[in-house]
Amino acid sequence: QKEVEQDPGPLSVPEGAIVSLNCTYSNSAFQYFMWYRQYSRKGPELLMYTYSSGNKEDGRFTAQVDKSSKYISLFIRDSQPSDSATYLCAMTRREYGNKLVFGAGTILRVKS
């Protein structure tokens, strides 16, 4: 079993929809959680960074961490065709020396 599970999709939504992307993980020691966006043939771009449990909002993006359920989410409001990309969750713990453990990535397609 992988440490981080993420549905690869693709997830297809109409423009303007609220998108929910999720990851589950098995290692309860993970403390730091990130979401990256990756366009085709580009490097991952850091979108959100969260420490421990709780919510964090940045513009149209909201990241949620539920450590009790070992579940993290990224919500995208008012989705746009430019949001079409692969979304990767990543996490780490202090003892990992900053080594990020990634999910497989979810392909999102926003249709205009």
Next chain:
Amino acid sequence: GAGVSQSPSNKVTEKGKDVELRCDPISGHTALYWYRQSLGQGLEFLIYFQGNSAPDKSGLPSDRFSAERTGGSVSTLTIQRTQQEDSAVYLCASSLGFTSYEQYFGPGTRLTVT
């Protein structure tokens, strides 16, 4: 400001040849990371540098892989005697330091071994 840069952007090599991949981190970032992204494996950690030291080499897949960093800046990932299974996108990232968990990635080098 300038982000992480990597060169070459694409590299095609014959099986058995050596290749060198270069990474220029964001100015002022003391920590540097190499990852590999392939279809079957997703994004995997390879090695991490703090300054010029590599405290964690646990992800290097074999002794054909090595990396160095000089002057606390540029890093080179070397793959000797390349094999077809080495074909992947090699990504470099940097962060402010050991206590910063926000890593910023470069565009990657797409390596194809024929």
